[in-house]
Amino acid sequence: MKPMRMHHVGIILPTMEAAHKFLETFDLEIDYQGYVEAYHADLIFTKYTENNDSPVELIIPKEGVLKEFNGGKGGIAHIAFEVDDVEAVRKEFESKGMEMLEESAVPGTSDIIVNFLRPKYGQGILVEYVQTVGPIKR
Template identity: 30%
Template sequence: MTAPVPPLDSSGLESVQHLFTAIDHVGVAVPDLDEAMAFYRDVYGMEVLHEETNEEQGVREAMVGVGGTGSCIQLLAPLSAESTIAKFLDRSGPGLQQLAFRVVDVEQVSMILRERGLRLLYDEAKRGTSDSRVNFIHPKDTGGVLVELVQPAG
């Protein structure tokens, strides 16, 4: 992985802004969401902040807060054997599945990253947790790490 030269933005000036504002969450693939939530709550003392089913992504998920920092662990369980998380679990077993960076504008960051030679999984951002907008950088372009870009709702 070589760091490409920063591209010119739409005004023709070199883009030097920080693309990411924070680590939003780390995604962990789990076979059983209820069991995983109980472990994080009972063993680590963490609070489940949000839980939902995302049919489009094929997952049941929960966001677990990490010490009031604003960062979370996202627990992801498959809804079906065809979901991406089910395939991940079959291939790799339970464990770290993704690293998610918070961004201000997911479409703008996606455009800049494409200009820098990275492949994104979606042409346009999709709905993520809590109505966020998300896209993913192909792990073959990031040293094997699936990187998610998250623009929080609102």
């Protein structure tokens, strides 16, 4: 797997109100919003900064395991790296005996597909791999 750049940091927040307060507190602008069916969550991505720093992804779960993250209080959920081929990443990790969260990549928001390396293989950190594929038809 070749070196990757940081794509974003994912933060779970319990409500949309909390997400907007976070944006306001840190003077962050919304780039785009969406809903990810696979994880039952609304998402807000912030705009890149002038320095082209990676954006923040705010995750507002509607139900499921993400809703209970950190006792329902939310927090930093994952870091995400951009890759050319998320399926190749999955195959590489599986060849080393490591498991991904999904059997194959799932649609994210807008124009990406994603998969996650389980935290037990990332020293306790959930790591997401993101591939840009163009607008996803839902």
